[in-house]
Amino acid sequence: MLLLLPSLIFAQENKSYPASRFPDRVILGWKGDPAHSQAVNWRTDSTVKKAVAAIHEADPSPDFQANAKMISANSQSIVIDGKTVQYHEANFTDLKPATQYMYRVGDGTSWSEWFHFTTASDKREPVSFLYFGDAQNDIRSLWSRAVRGAYSTLPKADFMIHAGDLINSSNVDYQWGEWFEAGGWANGMVPSLPTPGNHEYYRDSEKKPHVSMHWRPQFALPENGPEGLTETAYFIDYQGIRFIAMDSQAALLDSAVMEKQAAWFEKVAQNHGMRWTVVIHHHPIYSTKNGRDNEEWRARMEPLYKKYSIDIVLQGHDHTYGRGINMPLGVSRKKPDGPIYVVSVSGPKMYDIGLQNWMDRASNTQLYQVITIDETTLGFKAYTVNGDLYDAFDLQKDKKGENTLIERANSLQMQERLELPERLQKSFKAEELKEYNQRFQEYKARKNKK
Numbered sequence: 001m002l003l004l005l006p007s008l009i010f011a012q013e014n015k016s017y018p019a020s021r022f023p024d025r026v027i028l029g030w031k032g033d034p035a036h037s038q039a040v041n042w043r044t045d046s047t048v049k050k051a052v053a054a055i056h057e058a059d060p061s062p063d064f065q066a067n068a069k070m071i072s073a074n075s076q077s078i079v080i081d082g083k084t085v086q087y088h089e090a091n092f093t094d095l096k097p098a099t100q101y102m103y104r105v106g107d108g109t110s111w112s113e114w115f116h117f118t119t120a121s122d123k124r125e126p127v128s129f130l131y132f133g134d135a136q137n138d139i140r141s142l143w144s145r146a147v148r149g150a151y152s153t154l155p156k157a158d159f160m161i162h163a164g165d166l167i168n169s170s171n172v173d174y175q176w177g178e179w180f181e182a183g184g185w186a187n188g189m190v191p192s193l194p195t196p197g198n199h200e201y202y203r204d205s206e207k208k209p210h211v212s213m214h215w216r217p218q219f220a221l222p223e224n225g226p227e228g229l230t231e232t233a234y235f236i237d238y239q240g241i242r243f244i245a246m247d248s249q250a251a252l253l254d255s256a257v258m259e260k261q262a263a264w265f266e267k268v269a270q271n272h273g274m275r276w277t278v279v280i281h282h283h284p285i286y287s288t289k290n291g292r293d294n295e296e297w298r299a300r301m302e303p304l305y306k307k308y309s310i311d312i313v314l315q316g317h318d319h320t321y322g323r324g325i326n327m328p329l330g331v332s333r334k335k336p337d338g339p340i341y342v343v344s345v346s347g348p349k350m351y352d353i354g355l356q357n358w359m360d361r362a363s364n365t366q367l368y369q370v371i372t373i374d375e376t377t378l379g380f381k382a383y384t385v386n387g388d389l390y391d392a393f394d395l396q397k398d399k400k401g402e403n404t405l406i407e408r409a410n411s412l413q414m415q416e417r418l419e420l421p422e423r424l425q426k427s428f429k430a431e432e433l434k435e436y437n438q439r440f441q442e443y444k445a446r447k448n449k450k
Helices: 064-068 137-154 173-188 248-253 255-269 296-305 422-427 430-449
Strands: 026-031 036-047 051-058 069-072 073-078 083-092 100-106 115-118 125-134 159-162 192-194 201-203 207-212 234-238 241-245 278-279 314-316 319-322 342-343 359-363 367-373 377-384 391-398 403-407
Touching: 026 115, 026 173, 026 192, 051 064, 051 083, 051 255, 051 359, 051 367, 064 422, 069 083, 069 234, 137 173, 173 377, 201 248, 207 248, 207 430, 241 255, 248 255, 248 296, 255 296, 319 377
Parallel strands: 125 159, 159 192, 241 278, 278 314, 314 342
Antiparallel strands: 026 036, 036 083, 051 069, 051 100, 073 083, 100 115, 125 367, 201 207, 234 241, 319 342, 319 359, 367 377, 377 391, 391 403
16 A cells, blocks of 8 residues: 655754745646647746736847736645645747746736746657656755756756655645745746656545645646646646656555556557657666556556657656566667656655566666757766766657667766665665665676676
8 A cells, every 4th residue: 555644764854944925936847739839847836816927929128018918817726734825827828839938927017027927839859858756855955966967968858857756745835845946937938747646635624635735826727637636637738759757656545547548548548640759757667676566557558658658757756767678588678669667766765676587777876867859869978966977868759659778888087977876775684685685686697788
């Protein structure tokens, strides 16, 4: 059974993030077609009953402000930690494709700064985006270096993907405050596509599970998912690529929800006319931590991933890094029989690596990922928070739609970081250390045979 009441592993600074009349937690997302629309969310205190957003095509002159178009926002009151705050959402529509815009949000008197964004092309064009595994703990102090390092590596990212467990306790406001502080103004310029993890869920007084009270008010996401999973499962098409976000936590809590989600997935994964298909969810199909296994989720979804030729699955949850394919040992991995699976972690909480047979590259460290996709190639790079290239591969797609894996990790200067985190070295018993070292040697031997 999955636990919804997480325990704190790392100490966090309980810093208050009070709302005011001035907009904060500004973050971009989408409600519709990325080539012709852009949505934005922000927060104020409860005195701001009516909010607006101003938008104009980007102009190097500051004289544009009087001609900016005003868009009314939808506002709602939320009581968090006993305090009422207002969340606001504006949806910019009828935008031009591949065009830079600038916008600000506020109440007509108290305004945010002006932000810039660029709409997607309405044609098949190369796409570059950032992917983060769990942030979860010590967000302000330690996850901040991951998201800021990622932005520094790819400042022209089209968007950011967050594969769940953005925070540790679903409804604790200061943790969300830390998450928004860590991303800062980048959230207002680079859209986010998050999917919830188990730590975004809580149980009410009747023990019924719900996604965080923050989730829907603070994120603008497509509302095209299955009934009951609005803005936690969805899909979006971006310049010839279909991105499908799944709510694995809801599925694992209720088999009926899993079936509903699987049926929806089959509808959106087939015959969509896109060149590539990327799937995002929190719980791994194949875990990276020894002893953890999402067997029910794997049994239901992996056959569908193979059936509909999913190219890559981006996941979190296990607080280590693993990248590989589900193929028998001794069989060439150059022609993947199914998607590339990636599990990653961007925050500081680390587990011991399982070093299972499906893995081609593994790690115990904070990472962020840069993914670029064009008509023929999906390029994947994982970086440490120091900015060092840790893992890399390409998927090359031929005219028939079949993929070839081009391994790049073997030529990297950086060795695999497989040592146990110091915290685990101190806490492991002698037999646990012996068992890990045995797995470590077996993993090295398997890698040496390739």
